[in-house]
Amino acid sequence: MSSTKKELSAEQWESLLNTLKARFEKYRNRHEGLDWADVQAKLEVSLSAGQVSAEKLWSLHEMERTGGEPDVIGQDTKTGEYIFYDCSAESPKGRRSVCYDRKALEARKENKPATSALDMAAEMGIDLLTEEDYRKLQQLGNFDMKTSSWIVTPDEIRKLGGALFCDFRYNMVFVYHNGADSYYAARAFRGSLRI
Template identity: 65%
Template sequence: MTEKNNKELSQEQSEGLLETLKVRFEKNMNRHEGLEWAKVQEKLNANPQKLWSLGEMERTGGEPDVVDYDIKNETYVFHDCSSESPKGRRSVCYDREALESRKKHKPENSAIDMATAMGIELLTEDQYRALQELGKFDTKTSSWVQTPPNIRELGGAIFCDCRYNTVFTYHNGAESYYAVRGFRGSLRV
């Protein structure tokens, strides 16, 4: 998606993205039973920067969709719902510190930096596990998730995947990166 006026989509881009999101929303009602697209679209129309972030999620292969509604804060929660870790966000280490610590063969970016630039957050481990209740995700890939500070301070980071119909959480050095590991994002609108 091309930027217009500081992270806003053009009218044409907005309309195209909203149509894509609507089709996905209607096709996957099991992810958001009881919610109505018209109300989601109303929120998106009122928040052009959030729509831009969803456009970035879509552009990088995340296939974002509504997975929850926070009644207390009156916000819709979108997660990347692509079957595998988004293609445009793979081969990244965990964060900037990890990226800078690599002496050779640095990846182009880090998961945290990319998410921040997109205006989204990495899923937490709990969010990742909840997403797995809605379908089969990451059966061939893996996704970095938010790492607790005590693990990160020791140089590690955590990631998850789903094998044998079971969600696994693993650890690795935060500076590691693999062609099949990316990250899934979350956005509240």
Template identity: 55%
Template sequence: MNKEFEMKKKLSSDEKSKLLTVLKTRFDKNMKRHENMKWQDVSHKLESNESALISLQAMEQTKGEPDVIESEYDAGELLFIDCSEQSPSGRRKVCYDDLALESRKKYPPEASAVTLAKEIGIELLDEMQYRRLQKLGEFDTKTSSWIKTPEKIRQLGGALFCDRRYDTVFVYHNGAESYYASRGFRGSLKV
């Protein structure tokens, strides 16, 4: 996990401006992710939403490289997803949730994916969102990412994660308390 991560409660005008510049640059560079969108519409929606900007700043700070993708949601709602090539480096070495964290007595990780996502103000991707992301590019070719796990699997001690190998997206299971240097999580933010 990124030791330099600090969740902000408010962004200065300069921080907002820099964040919007980074997001616009990424938006312009990756038009295939949002072919039918205009930056002006995205920018307008973001500028009036302080909590979304704070979450996007945290996504950026933890190396998620958030970008807006075309959404299946109601008209007017934007969906940002972590689009870093590999699982965000500032959110790795985490177990699945706090129950798993508490059960890990020997060599526990510093945090859990579910709790860190809540602190940032995002949600873990579910399997459908993860597969949708993979249609936009090749992600997690050297890493893996925890995804939302169905309650039944979680109650039995497991959790799900995904990656891309051999030009195929794989969904795996592991004990929820496990953590690895190459496993993190990707998040989504509705605006």
């Protein structure tokens, strides 16, 4: 369960750090040219830097807790921030069966899902992947070969009631549309976080 203060206990932090380190070492192709010691130092600075930074670590923990298996996929050369994406093989299990946004959730007359992708992402403090992000992720491995993931939808499409999602089939990324109020057991969303 998430804490209302959005802070991690010492045990949660230690467990998260060990998990992230093991994943970083296992999937070196995702972050060529980056060193774990530098990433860990940045995370530890965030831990002691104040509330906003501590909340980012809580967000990273939420990505892990909901099945996203976050990993470093790059570093912003201008800001120095490390970029984390959800790198679980399939769309995160703890975020499935959600419609696209609050408007879609409220529009459903019956059989409403518990929440929406945008609401859940906001609560977690992460951003949904864009189509560009999703394509970048797929260059690092094969993801969503059995599931699909909501992505950021352009306003023009959303205003007409639609929303976009992606998956990976036949060695290719496919971008599809659906009613924003739809939800499926095999569709969640992937997020990104900068620290």
